[in-house]
Amino acid sequence: MTSSANSSKNLDSALAHLADVVDQRRDAFKLGIADPKTSYTALLFSKGDDGILKKIGEEATETVMAAKDARHAGLSAQHQQLFVGEMADLWFHCLIALSQFELRPEDIIAELEGRLGTSGIEEKAARKAAGQE
Ligand SMILES: N=c1c2ncn([C@@H]3O[C@H](COP(=O)(O)OP(=O)(O)OP(=O)(O)O)[C@@H](O)[C@H]3O)c2ncn1[C@@H]1O[C@H](COP(=O)(O)O)[C@@H](O)[C@H]1O
Numbered sequence: 098m099t100s101s102a103n104s105s106k107n108l109d110s111a112l113a114h115l116a117d118v119v120d121q122r123r124d125a126f127k128l129g130i131a132d133p134k135t136s137y138t139a140l141l142f143s144k145g146d147d148g149i150l151k152k153i154g155e156e157a158t159e160t161v162m163a164a165k166d167a168r169h170a171g172l173s174a175q176h177q178q179l180f181v182g183e184m185a186d187l188w189f190h191c192l193i194a195l196s197q198f199e200l201r202p203e204d205i206i207a208e209l210e211g212r213l214g215t216s217g218i219e220e221k222a223a224r225k226a227a228g229q230e
Contacts, residue, residue: 109206126138126142141193
């Protein structure tokens with residue numbers, strides 16, 4: 098498995114590339130060019146908001162179960178790989194949802210970058226103080 102020391106070089110570009118593919122499929126589906134019988138991405142877009150959002154719930158649950166299994170298996174390589182596979186499915190379906198709502202992974206990255214250096218504890222306390230929670 099990758100460690101944080103040698104990781105994130107291709108993270109942004111890989112997500113951006115996959116998002117491009119997904120957006121192209123979305124647009125092609127709308128134009129009647131991408132066929133839900135041969136494109137899983139087009140099939141998801143054919144299901145609309147509810148079908149796409151339901152899939153995120155399913156994939157999130159499968160990811161949680163895979164993580165629990167990996168822990169019980171002592172983080173064996175086989176179970177770690179299954180966990181990675183489920184998390185990949187979840188990320189992929191999140192990219193579909195972003196595309197459906199005309200957003201991009203870059204929007205999420207920018208949001209996370211904006212949060213860098215702000216403790217979640219501090220942020221939550223500030224929200225409470227402002228009466229937002
Ligand atoms: N990265 C992915 C990707 N990850 C996961 N999946 C699909 O997501 C599905 C995961 O859902 P499940 O585990 O629930 O499997 P399932 O049993 O088939 O689904 P259900 O019957 O439960 O709905 C599987 O069918 C996977 O093949 C993906 N399908 C496509 N991509 C990318 O999208 C591109 C375009 O794909 P197409 O639109 O199919 O050409 C591909 O080239 C890939 O790069």
